[in-house]
Amino acid sequence: DAGITQSPRHKVTETGTPVTLRCHQTENHRYMYWYRQDPGHGLRLIHYSYGVKDTDKGEVSDGYSVSRSKTEDFLLTLESATSSQTSVYFCAISESGAGTGTYEQYFGPGTRLTVT
């Protein structure tokens, strides 16, 4: 978890409200990722960023948006939270890029989100 923080760590919100989760890194890594973890599904990629203002969709991006205005911060927004978005959300960072084959990821501690 060193060098990566997530806030908040726990949140309960109501259906239909917008929610923003923050990931902050002090490692100056280029790549940042948002995953959700659900029982029976493992980790699934929501969105990722390969540089400031450069983002792309992952496997389960519907209902989520992201922004990265600074290297160190990657925000995940649930535009109108639904109960199906109740999950544990993990941020991850990675230093290397395509072609190097050495891109291990480092994970934050997670945010537990409950949508009632």
Next chain:
Amino acid sequence: SQQGEEDPQALSIQEGENATMNCSYKTSINNLQWYRQNSGRGLVHLILIRSNEREKHSGRLRVTLDTSKKSSSLLITASRAADTASYFCATGTGANSKLTFGKGITLSVRP
């Protein structure tokens, strides 16, 4: 859809025994990685093996990769109670450092 599929889903062994976990995948990869997750925590990177490598060691961990069978195994030797965790394989297939994770294996090591 999941690229990596781990097997078994759950494994329970006695302290001191070896634990073997398997991962199969479907498409060509650049590398395969194994991660550990302790309860309530984020994932921790254990070991990475590139597609042109067949075996790699790190402490009590041994990873093999068979690209012809599209499979990998993680061996933990002389297991300890502290090895109790979930283990995930993840495959890297191309650009932007994206990884695709399996659903994980729950390992319980009994003292």
